Every structure is written in structure tokens, then in C-alpha cells.
Amino acid sequence: MRVNVINKTEFLNEYHFRSLCLLYFPQAKFPTNDPSPYSADFTLERLPDGTLYASAFLHSPQGESFGESYEKDIVFTVPADDESIAAAITGKAMLNAGKKLFGFVPPWGYLTGLRPVKRARYYLERGFGENRVTRLFTNDYDVSEEKTRLSIATARKETEMLSGITPEHCGVYISVPFCPTRCDYCSFVSYSNKKLFSLIPQYVERLCRDIERTGDIIRKTGFVPKAVYIGGGTPSFLSDGQLCDIFRAIEKNIPMSQVTEYSFEGGRPDTLTPPKLALIRAGGPDRISVNPQSTCQCVLDAIGRKHTVEQFFQSAEAAAKCGFATINTDLIAGLPRDTRETFAKTLEDVMALGFENITVHTLSIKNASEIKNDNGVFDPVGELARNCVSYAGETLGAHGYAPYYLYRQKRTVGNGENTGFSLAGHESVYNVMMMEESSTVFACGAGAITKLVSPDGEKICRIAFPKYPYEYLEREENVGEDAIRRFFEKQR
Ligand code: SF4
CATH class of the missing domain: 3.30.160.100 (Ribosome hibernation promotion factor-like)
Structure with missing residues (x-):
């Protein structure tokens, strides 16, 4: 253009x-x-x-x-x-x-930033009443009334959740960027090429060394982990032995006494067999994601997501029997071949499972995604996606789910947002710490970014690991210990 x-x-x-x-x-x-x-x-x-x-x-x-x-x-x-x-x-x-x-x-007016809720929270925490924040959003930013209500409700919940978090609390993120196959809409750096799977054993060894180094830094800097998140990619794609190595490295090196949430991003249902789920639960995580994106097979086929709807239900039911405190499931609005009816059916299906978290994303198409709109496979203006997202918010609200974190991405159809909904008491504190950039998060693994937040919350410093697993393996250096020490020394 x-x-x-x-x-x-x-x-x-x-x-x-x-x-x-x-x-x-x-x-x-x-x-x-x-x-x-x-x-x-x-x-x-x-x-x-x-x-x-x-x-x-x-x-x-x-x-x-x-x-x-x-x-x-x-x-x-x-x-x-x-x-x-x-x-x-x-x-x-x-x-x-x-x-x-x-x-x-567009529903978010001219706001182009990724964290609209941060603005609402900023003003609410400084004593602005809801009416004034509503005026600010609708008048100054041209945000719709629906998204304004969503922002305020999410901001209120975030404030409540963050009230229990002190500047000493931190999160820990472990990255496993490998997937069995690549979904067509995906823009993450995640290896799904069989040749590159040969890197996995070395990757896990290196990751365990970084977990050890990170644990050391956490102890030296006096941080107290509150939440641990193993994400990807698809961490459940690793073998049982590789997963056990990672769980042991975390248990041994990360101070876990105040960790109230230990998440594992299962993601792809085709990797979540009953024995694998039992192994994950036994390894420590008490929160897991099982993600269908849609329960319409024709939509899954259209986005190159190589699992069946039946596999999703099987893994979801198996996960429910494993004793996880919280199960999350991710949906995407605006997918090719999805309709208002199939989206509504997907929502109904996942609510019927009774999972505590339902995260509703809007399709975002980045340069790295396989699907492009050259042949009209999705609607970039996104009226249907906007309708589906609104419908999800209303329906989930009527069934006791409340929004607790929200973020936007660039190049999202219909300028929609991604919102995490939760039943009371099951909100993910890691997601809020991460999205709102309110707490330090130490990260390990390819593409992972350690985010240091100063005690007053005013300054943020990011330290990124090499993006691709092969680079990460080539360049074994410390995990930014010097930069981390300098950052916190400056804050004193
Ligand atoms: S499972 Fe997730 S991370 Fe892996 S390719 Fe699909 S969308 Fe990307």
C-alpha cells in the first residue's frame, strides 16, 4: 500500500x-x-x-x-x-x-497499541471513576462501548490479581519451540521440520543448563518466583524422558516454594495421550492448555492443523481426569471456512467440557504465516470475526466466565483482540504478569525474552535469546547475568 x-x-x-x-x-x-x-x-x-x-x-x-x-x-x-x-x-x-x-x-477506534487495558488500569488506579474512563475511551480514543466495558472489566480484574504481587515476585518462562507439524496460520518460530527434530536432544540439554543458570540468578537477585510457564511450540511433543529432564531441572533449580501456578502449554491435542498427560501432571504442572482452535473438522483442515476434532475431545477428557487445577482451551475467531454457526458450536462444545479458562483469539496473519489472503481464504475486514468475538464475550459472561487479560496483535482480521476468560479463582497470574509488563519474567530457551521490570514499574529492559534453535545451540553464553545485575544496580 x-x-x-x-x-x-x-x-x-x-x-x-x-x-x-x-x-x-x-x-x-x-x-x-x-x-x-x-x-x-x-x-x-x-x-x-x-x-x-x-x-x-x-x-x-x-x-x-x-x-x-x-x-x-x-x-x-x-x-x-x-x-x-x-x-x-x-x-x-x-x-x-x-x-x-x-x-x-474499528472497535478499538484508532488505538494501535497492543495493551489497551494497561491504559484503563492506569487511570482507574489513579482514582478515575468508571464514567470518566468510559468517556476517555469512547470520546478521546473512539473505542466502542463494548470494548470499553471489556477494558474496564479486565482492568479491574487485573488490579485485583496484581494486588497480591510484590516487586520481588517474578515469573519464569521455558520455551520449547518444536511442533509435530506447522499450522498454516502460525507465525511463531517453531521447528516442525523432521530434519530439525534431530536438534531436540541437544536443545533439551542446553535448556536444562539455562534453567540451572536462571535459578542461580533468581536466588542472587532475591526474586521469588510466583508462576512458571512451559510454553512453545508444543512442549508435549517432546519424549517422556526429555520432559522429565526439564521438570527435574525446574524442580531442582527454580525456587518453587511460592509458586502458585505452574502451567504447561500442551496445545496440540494429537500430542496429549492419557500417559503423556499423566506424566505432565506428575512432573509438577497444575495448569494445562488443550487447544482445538475450532471443533469443526472442515475448519481444522482449512488451517492445516493436523489433528482431528475427535482427538481434541479424547485429550480434553483425559486431561480432565488427571487432576489439573485449571485447564485452558484456546479458540480462534475469523478462521477460514468458519461461520457464525460453527464458531457458536465450538464455543458450546468447549463450555460443555467445563474447563476453567477459555481464551478467545482473533486470527492474526503475519508475514511468517502460510495462509495469505491472495485467494480470499479469510476476510481481512473481519466482520464475521468481530461478531464471533462479541458473541463469545456475551455467551461466556452469561456462563460465569469473566475477562482477566487481554492483548491485541497487529494484522488481526477485523482489528479484534485476544481475551482470556476464566471462572472465578482460575485466572492465570502468569498471563497477567507477562501481558501487563508488571513483573520481571526470567526466560530460558530459543526466542525467549527475559523482561526486567524496575521496582517502581517504570522501566523495562528486555534480554532476548537467539530466535532460532540452531542459533541458540551455537551461541552458548550466559543468560544475560551481567545485564540483569547492571539493570537492578541502576534501580537502587
Ligand atoms: S501448534 Fe501452535 S505453535 Fe505449533 S505450529 Fe500450530 S499454532 Fe504454531
Whole structure:
């Protein structure tokens, strides 16, 4: 998509304007010579009287132009600096142009960030009443009333959950980026190529060494783990012996006395046989994910997810018998071949299992995903996905599930969100610590990112392991111990 920006201010950069385009064109790429039929023109400048002025124009393939301009004439709910005003007037100009062209305003208004709930929580925790936060979201950011209610409810729950977390508490993440096969929509770095499976034994050995080093750092820095998360990929793809090695390394090295939640991302039902589930439970984890994404076989086939609906029900029933405190299941709205009816049936199926957590995602298509929309396999404007997500929120709410964490991704159909719903008392504290960037999380494994949060919560430092397993194995170095020590010394 061609984007032309005339920005005569010191505020905002090219990235911001491209992000605004993604509100209506989630699949857009931005080469300057792009031949795609839509294009956008933005202007942001300061008028001679000092007023900020913005305009946005979208040009259709038929040669029509739809545009809107804004000046600094918005009455803001909270005092706004010039940078925020620049973001607001460009955002509002874009929404008006998009509405004229496509007939709708995206549910999250012009908010392009990944953590809208963090804003709601920020203001609620500083004494703003719900009415004022509602005005802020609906008036200043143009967020829909439905998403505003969702943000406030989620923020309230997060605040309640984080009240039990102190700056000494931390999370621990263990990455196992291998999967039996690759799903077509997936954009994670996860090896699913048979040749690369030969790296797994070395990978597990290296991972166990990193768990040992991480345990050492945690003790030296005085942190107290509250939650441990083994994620992927598909960790249950590993052999019994490899899993036992990882469980033993965690038990031996990570201080577990205050860990209240130990999660294992089973994910793919085809890897979760009854003996494997029993082994996982015996190894320590008390929370597990069993993810169908859809219980419609034609949808699973359309997304290249190589398991059957029957395998999902078998593994779900087996997991329920293993004594996990919490079972999570993930769904995705907006998948190819899914309809409102098949989505509703999927939701009904997973609710009937009585699992404590249901996470509703919206399809997001990144560059690394196999499925592209060249032949219309999914709807990027995402009206159906938006309807399904709204329906899920209402239905889950009526059955006692409440939202407790939420995040957005770029390039999501219909600009939807991903929301974790939970029955009371089963919310995942790890998910909240991670998503809200409220606590330090130490990470081990390829692609894993240790996130250090200063005691006042104001500063965040990220230390990333090499992204790909082969790089991770080639470059055995310490797990960022020096950087971690320097970061916390600076905070004293
Ligand atoms: S199981 Fe999950 S991580 Fe693995 S390929 Fe499928 S979507 Fe990606």
C-alpha cells in the first residue's frame, strides 16, 4: 500500500501512519512502489496560530478519495500534551476517512497499541471513576462501548490479581519451540521440520543448563518466583524422558516454594495421550492448555492443523481426569471456512467440557504465516470475526466466565483482540504478569525474552535469546547475568 506522509511536526513517525493504515488494511505491506489499488495521504502540521492540524485521505481503486481533516479542537477527557493531540487528530482523521470508504469504525477506534487495558488500569488506579474512563475511551480514543466495558472489566480484574504481587515476585518462562507439524496460520518460530527434530536432544540439554543458570540468578537477585510457564511450540511433543529432564531441572533449580501456578502449554491435542498427560501432571504442572482452535473438522483442515476434532475431545477428557487445577482451551475467531454457526458450536462444545479458562483469539496473519489472503481464504475486514468475538464475550459472561487479560496483535482480521476468560479463582497470574509488563519474567530457551521490570514499574529492559534453535545451540553464553545485575544496580 502506498502511504504518503507530509509531517511538519516533531511528533509521530512513519510507523505511526502505517499502523493507522492497518486499522482498515490489516494485510497491507508498505513498499514505496506498491501497485496495490488503495493508497493513503496524511498531513500533520502546525498552523501559524500554533494549532495542530491533521488530515487523512484514502484513495480507492475506482479513483475516489475519502478524507477528513481535524484541528486541535477536541475536548479531551484528560489533559493531553501536543504529541497525544497529534496522535488523536491523525487517528480521528483516519477513522473518518475509513468510515466513509468502508462504512465502519474499528472497535478499538484508532488505538494501535497492543495493551489497551494497561491504559484503563492506569487511570482507574489513579482514582478515575468508571464514567470518566468510559468517556476517555469512547470520546478521546473512539473505542466502542463494548470494548470499553471489556477494558474496564479486565482492568479491574487485573488490579485485583496484581494486588497480591510484590516487586520481588517474578515469573519464569521455558520455551520449547518444536511442533509435530506447522499450522498454516502460525507465525511463531517453531521447528516442525523432521530434519530439525534431530536438534531436540541437544536443545533439551542446553535448556536444562539455562534453567540451572536462571535459578542461580533468581536466588542472587532475591526474586521469588510466583508462576512458571512451559510454553512453545508444543512442549508435549517432546519424549517422556526429555520432559522429565526439564521438570527435574525446574524442580531442582527454580525456587518453587511460592509458586502458585505452574502451567504447561500442551496445545496440540494429537500430542496429549492419557500417559503423556499423566506424566505432565506428575512432573509438577497444575495448569494445562488443550487447544482445538475450532471443533469443526472442515475448519481444522482449512488451517492445516493436523489433528482431528475427535482427538481434541479424547485429550480434553483425559486431561480432565488427571487432576489439573485449571485447564485452558484456546479458540480462534475469523478462521477460514468458519461461520457464525460453527464458531457458536465450538464455543458450546468447549463450555460443555467445563474447563476453567477459555481464551478467545482473533486470527492474526503475519508475514511468517502460510495462509495469505491472495485467494480470499479469510476476510481481512473481519466482520464475521468481530461478531464471533462479541458473541463469545456475551455467551461466556452469561456462563460465569469473566475477562482477566487481554492483548491485541497487529494484522488481526477485523482489528479484534485476544481475551482470556476464566471462572472465578482460575485466572492465570502468569498471563497477567507477562501481558501487563508488571513483573520481571526470567526466560530460558530459543526466542525467549527475559523482561526486567524496575521496582517502581517504570522501566523495562528486555534480554532476548537467539530466535532460532540452531542459533541458540551455537551461541552458548550466559543468560544475560551481567545485564540483569547492571539493570537492578541502576534501580537502587
Ligand atoms: S501448534 Fe501452535 S505453535 Fe505449533 S505450529 Fe500450530 S499454532 Fe504454531
